[in-house]
Ligand SMILES: Nc1ncnc2c1ncn2[C@@H]1O[C@H](COP(=O)(O)OP(=O)(O)OP(=O)(O)O)[C@@H](O)[C@H]1O
């Protein structure tokens with residue numbers, strides 16, 4: 340339990356100095372923040388609770404991330420193995436890729452207005468969580484996740500050891516089988532690295548995107564709203580939640596990945 | 608003696624499994640220099656023969672196997688396989704490096720070729736278990752390639768190659784990195800497998816000793832560019848004893864040939 344020493348020390352310093360400063364709207368005590376965290380269902384400013392807004396953000400990220408993963412892996416495998424396709428698309432990818440996903444948000448909102456997934460499915464206002472998933476948001480999450488996945492998949496596929504392809508062929512695999520049984524597993528460690536980075540990026544992007552004007556739900560939205568209302572205890576509680584969820588997502592994806600890449604780096 | 612049916616593909620003879628006719632092969636390196644790897648290769652390998660190929664490093668041994676496997680194409684001359692040896696189905700190749708797929712355990716590595724042929728899971732796992740027994744790897748079905756010792760890996764690679772029941776088996780210094788006693792064990796095992804199955808083997812090594820122990824014939828390669836210096840028949844009884852006088856004579860003869868090109 341040695342790792343708890345420093346955080347505990349910092350919390351104590353924080354608590355003591357917050358009490359001495361006595362300006363909770365600027366620098367709340369640890370206990371006030373804890374109280375917020377211990378009441379995740381309390382409604383804030385009629386825009387939902389910590390829990391409901393967190394769920395909305397996670398939901399947005401999951402949908403955008405899954406879409407980015409599918410698109411990134413499929414296009415990445417094609418670009419990694421078909422040379423002319425790669426030279427055709429790579430310059431464009433390299434120009435678009437450095438653009439911050441958030442820079443796409445004004446464009447995305449202009450294009451998609453505030454249409455949501457439930458509009459997309461033709462449900463109109465469906466009174467479900469789908470109403471909270473704006474297509475513009477999905478678009479920026481998609482952009483955030485797509486490029487790390489694409490780039491890593493391309494590198495993974497293009498870097499497959501020639502030997503494994505020859506071995507597969509000499510054991511009778513046809514081109515389609517080489518694809519499924521050699522390229523894909525051989526590139527999997529890189530693909531999963533891409534997924535890991537992408538998920539972390541999606542989580543950062545969603546928080547920033549929700550802070551933009553025109554959005555009225557999500558944990559990023561609540562963060563700005565709380566700050567505008569000088570509810571610094573809520574602001575810090577939200578920051579704690581964002582950090583924790585980021586860590587959990589990263590832990591989760593690493594756990595899922597582990598059995599697939601046990602061999603990586605141990606090729607003989 | 609050899610009549611080509613389709614150029615470059617098949618030979619009509621019930622005796623010859625693989626033949627090289629005036630084969631030459633060169634590479635252009637990344638910096639643009641031209642390297643001749645093989646020159647004037649004429650070689651006919653009979654069905655069921657165990658042919659070993661010795662030569663110094665860089666003399667084109669791997670290149671020759673790659674040509675035989677169809678992985679690479681020659682610049683000149685023709686390489687022909689017997690009609691009934693399908694290059695895609697009946698030729699197995701044990702590579703010099705990275706001989707197993709690292710993301711599959713031993714059992715699935717051995718079963719890989721059968722899977723590609725659409726053999727049912729149950730059948731291929733049974734076949735895999737049987738082969739692993741034959742190569743002395745019983746109990747290692749679930750092990751990962753990186754968990755095996757060098758000798759065990761070579762056993763697994765041999766089982767993997769045998770699984771497709773090849774008519775022609777190409778092997779590139781499979782025992783090159785092993786200590787001498789493990790090497791001896793594997794040589795004995797391979798010798799027995801060859802005796803029990805009707806398989807043609809082309810086996811590359813840089814050990815003269817190994818070439819004479821295993822081969823019905825030893826092909827001696829010159830230094831780069833590889834040319835055939837000598838094609839020596841070994842008719843010593845098996846199992847062969849390196850301590851035997853006749854063995855030593857043949858060993859020394861090849862040793863002399865290689866030493867001449869190695870001033
Ligand atoms: N892809 C390649 N590009 C350029 N040169 C090559 C290539 N492959 C082989 N060579 C050259 O061809 C020659 C023969 O190579 P090869 O790998 O066949 O030798 P080898 O006899 O198998 O050697 P070793 O015993 O070290 O494995 C060498 O000089 C090598 O540098």
Ligand SMILES: [Mg+2]
Pocket residue numbers: 668669670703779
């Ligand atoms: Mg070699």
